[in-house]
Amino acid sequence: MYKGLVACRAGMGSSMLLKIKVDQVISExxxxxxxxxxxxxxxxxxxxxxxxxxxxxxxEIADKAPYVIGVRNIMDKVEIKTKLNEFLATKQ
Amino acid sequence: xxxxxxxxELIVLNVEASxxxxxxxxxxxxxxxxxxxxxxxxxxxxxxVHEIGPYFVLTKHVALAHxxxxxxxxxxAIGIATLKTPIEFxxxxxxxxxxxxxxxxxxNNAHLSALSDLAGLLEQQEFYEFxxxxxxxxxxxxxINAM
Numbered sequence: 001m002y003k004g005l006v007a008c009r010a011g012m013g014s015s016m017l018l019k020i021k022v023d024q025v026i027s028e029x030x031x032x033x034x035x036x037x038x039x040x041x042x043x044x045x046x047x048x049x050x051x052x053x054x055x056x057x058x059x060e061i062a063d064k065a066p067y068v069i070g071v072r073n074i075m076d077k078v079e080i081k082t083k084l085n086e087f088l089a090t091k092q
Numbered sequence: 093x094x095x096x097x098x099x100x101e102l103i104v105l106n107v108e109a110s111x112x113x114x115x116x117x118x119x120x121x122x123x124x125x126x127x128x129x130x131x132x133x134x135x136x137x138x139x140x141v142h143e144i145g146p147y148f149v150l151t152k153h154v155a156l157a158h159x160x161x162x163x164x165x166x167x168x169a170i171g172i173a174t175l176k177t178p179i180e181f182x183x184x185x186x187x188x189x190x191x192x193x194x195x196x197x198x199x200n201n202a203h204l205s206a207l208s209d210l211a212g213l214l215e216q217q218e219f220y221e222f223x224x225x226x227x228x229x230x231x232x233x234x235x236i237n238a239m
Contacts, residue, residue, distance in 0.1 A: 008147065009140070009144055009147055013148065013156050013158040013195045013197065013207070014147065014148055014150055014156060014158075016204060016207045017150065017156065017207055017210070017211050017214075020207065020208050020211045021211060054147060054150075055185065056145055056147065056183075057147070072185040072186075073150070073151045073152060073185060073186060074150045074151055075150070075151035075152075075154075075211075075214055075215045076151070
């Protein structure tokens with residue numbers, strides 16, 4: 001089971017919507033990932049495997065987590081699925 | 093429930109705005125008038141965009157305008173605004189914005205279910221088509237109540 005963090009800047013709206021969509025994809029695809037939700041402060045002390053955030057934030061935090069996924073369109077489940085699969089492929 | 097956070101008074105259609113700031117202010121205005129947020133919350137949204145960019149343009153043509161609760165949330169609410177003319181927010185993936193949802197949230201947990209419903213709404217192409225044709229806030233509210 002891989003551990004992920006869904007985060008946005010404020011940790012209020014965008015990341016919660018993103019988490020809802022990520023959870024849908026994980027459950028539909030039966031992926032072995034569990035995600036929690038937070039803001040960028042949650043990155044401090046985060047010891048999981050992957051951070052999922054908005055594309056513009058992803059650049060800034062690229063060196064702060066083992067693997068960072070930036071999502072351009074948070075309603076696009078195909079984009080989320082593709083990027084999660086890319087992450088899982090690095091683990092094989 | 094989504095319908096508990098949205099009311100007719102928080103829905104404005106075919107708003108004319110000169111730029112993204114004007115659009116955010118006009119979309120949030122009903123929430124200020126209805127005592128859901130303080131003016132400082134709207135300032136917080138605009139300040140955050142200046143500092144860190146248009147972080148809330150989430151999907152094609154859709155902005156979820158929001159800031160931190162401490163900027164001035166009084167009560168949890170969601171406002172809906174459609175723009176007469178779509179406006180560039182500076183998000184190259186999802187510009188121009190035509191629909192602005194203004195979110196005020198007291199805390200994360202209280203709003204998860206409303207956001208979950210909102211996520212369901214935001215992925216429905218029919219909802220945007222409906223918004224484009226809707227003539228009144230009452231019609232939009234009826235649509236949401238019927239979900």
